[in-house]
Amino acid sequence: MISVAHAASGAGADGGMLHDPTFWVALAFIVLMVLIAKPVSRMLATALDDRADTIKAQLDEAEKLREEAQELLASYKRKQQEAEEEAAKILQRAKEEAARLEAKSKTDLENALKRREAAAEARIAQAEATAIAEVQALATNVAVSAAEKLMADSIDATQANAMIDDAIAQLSGQLSN
Numbered sequence: 001m002i003s004v005a006h007a008a009s010g011a012g013a014d015g016g017m018l019h020d021p022t023f024w025v026a027l028a029f030i031v032l033m034v035l036i037a038k039p040v041s042r043m044l045a046t047a048l049d050d051r052a053d054t055i056k057a058q059l060d061e062a063e064k065l066r067e068e069a070q071e072l073l074a075s076y077k078r079k080q081q082e083a084e085e086e087a088a089k090i091l092q093r094a095k096e097e098a099a100r101l102e103a104k105s106k107t108d109l110e111n112a113l114k115r116r117e118a119a120a121e122a123r124i125a126q127a128e129a130t131a132i133a134e135v136q137a138l139a140t141n142v143a144v145s146a147a148e149k150l151m152a153d154s155i156d157a158t159q160a161n162a163m164i165d166d167a168i169a170q171l172s173g174q175l176s177n
Helices: 002-009 021-152 157-176
Strands: none
Touching (some): 021 157
């Protein structure tokens, strides 16, 4: 292309290419490109290496974070399992405690009922003893009244004694019933 442009411009055989400014501009451009290419390639390589190092560091950090997350997940799963086991133990202890309290309540109720029954039997026995004493007192009063009446009606002593003995014999038989 340069030669076509050179031929079209009318530059001829007078000095050739060395006197043509386009040639020198092209040569300068090529030299400049060669001189700039090495530092630019170094800068690009350094930039790419830095970028690769940054990406590698980010990947390493991501891997580290992933491992930490997995460890944390495993830790939480262990804690959850331990919590579930502890909850099961607490539930079992609560059931055992409820069963123990139920058995104790039944025993306490049975003991209270036995105590009440014994107290009721004691009151019945006391009432029975009181009734017997009252009946004996009444029988004694009846016997005394009968004896007084008999004496008042002037029954002789032998007849009165016989009647008293008979009343006493009947009284003991009636009390035992």
